[in-house]
Structure formats: C-alpha cells, structure tokens
Amino acid sequence: MATSRTRLDTPQETRxxxxxxxxxxxxxxxxxxxxxxxxxxxxxxLVYMTLFVxxxxxxxxxxxxxxxxDDYPFIFLTLILSLQASYAAPLILLAQNRQxxxxxxVAEHDRQANARAHADMEFLAREVASLRMAVGEVATRDFxxxxxxxxxxxxxxxxxxxxxGDVSA
Numbered sequence: 001m002a003t004s005r006t007r008l009d010t011p012q013e014t015r016x017x018x019x020x021x022x023x024x025x026x027x028x029x030x031x032x033x034x035x036x037x038x039x040x041x042x043x044x045x046l047v048y049m050t051l052f053v054x055x056x057x058x059x060x061x062x063x064x065x066x067x068x069x070d071d072y073p074f075i076f077l078t079l080i081l082s083l084q085a086s087y088a089a090p091l092i093l094l095a096q097n098r099q100x101x102x103x104x105x106v107a108e109h110d111r112q113a114n115a116r117a118h119a120d121m122e123f124l125a126r127e128v129a130s131l132r133m134a135v136g137e138v139a140t141r142d143f144x145x146x147x148x149x150x151x152x153x154x155x156x157x158x159x160x161x162x163x164x165g166d167v168s169a
Contacts, residue, residue: 030098037095040088053077 006012039045056077060070070076 030094033091033094034098036088037092040092053081 056070057074060068060074060077061072
C-alpha cells in the first residue's frame with residue numbers, strides 16, 4: 001500500500017485558472033474610460049441620447065407597420081439602454097478610481113511640500129530668534145549717540161570746571 005505523501009522539498013503543481021485573463025493595455029482602457037465618463041457628463045450627451053430615443057420611439061410608433069422593428073413596449077430600446085448602462089457604470093467607476101489614484105499622488109506631494117514648508121518655517125523662526133538675541137547684545141546707533149552725547153556733556157562740564165579752576169588760582 002503506497003500512500004501519497006506530500007514532500008516539502010518538491011514544488012506543488014500549479015493549477016491553471018479556468019478562465020485566462022485577457023491581455024489588455026490597462027492605461028489605454030483607463031484613458032478611454034476617462035474620456036467616455038467625461039463625455040457622459042456633458043449636455044451634448046444628453047441631447048444626443050434624447051434625440052436617439054425620440055427618433056427611435058417616433059419611428060417605431062409612426063412608421064408603416066412593415067418598417068417598424070421595435071413595437072410599443074420598445075423592448076429592443078430597453079435592451080440597448082440597459083446594455084449602454086451596464087457598460088457605462090464600470091467605465092465611470094474605472095475613471096473615478098484613476099482620478100482617486102491621481103488625487104492620492106497629488107495629496108501626497110502636497111503633504112510632503114507642507115512638511116518641507118513647515119520645517120523651513122521652524123528653521124527661519126529659530127534663525128530670527130537667534131538674530132534677535134544677537135541684536136540685543138549689539139550696540140545700536142541710538143544707544144551710541146546717547147552715550148556720545150553723555151560723554152560730550154561730561155567733557156564740557158570738566159572743561160568748564162577746569163577753566164573755572166584756572167581763573168580762581
């Protein structure tokens with residue numbers, strides 16, 4: 001009796017999927033989805049779609065019996081509109097997902113730029129504070145002028161005092 005044992009040193013056979021995923025250019029499909037979604041959001045799409053439905057209903061209601069292809073409940077028109085909606089919804093979602101991915105990248109760039117700007121502002125604030133401290137230790141022009149005036153006044157008083165002392169002697 002040979003029992004089949006799974007060996008750990010032997011790779012397992014990979015199972016092939018039942019349905020093979022089709023090869024397609026995801027970026028090209030995304031660009032198409034975005035342009036399609038952009039077109040669906042325009043007034044011209046609404047006008048074209050309204051004209052299409054009115055012409056369809058008008059033809060199938062007013063044309064001779066032999067020229068009609070979709071009688072009153074307009075089942076074929078409903079099928080076409082449902083098919084259009086079933087393709088439009090995933091394409092719109094795909095366009096939204098691509099926009100969301102772009103928004104995430106932009107938000108990340110903005111966050112990084114804000115972090116850099118914050119770091120720069122903190123650096124500049126420290127620099128301004130150090131400059132204020134350094135300027136506090138430096139004699140200003142007004143301070144020097146007042147000191148020179150005081151010295152000049154002292155010299156004038158001494159010279160007057162010395163001049164008066166020579167006269168009295």
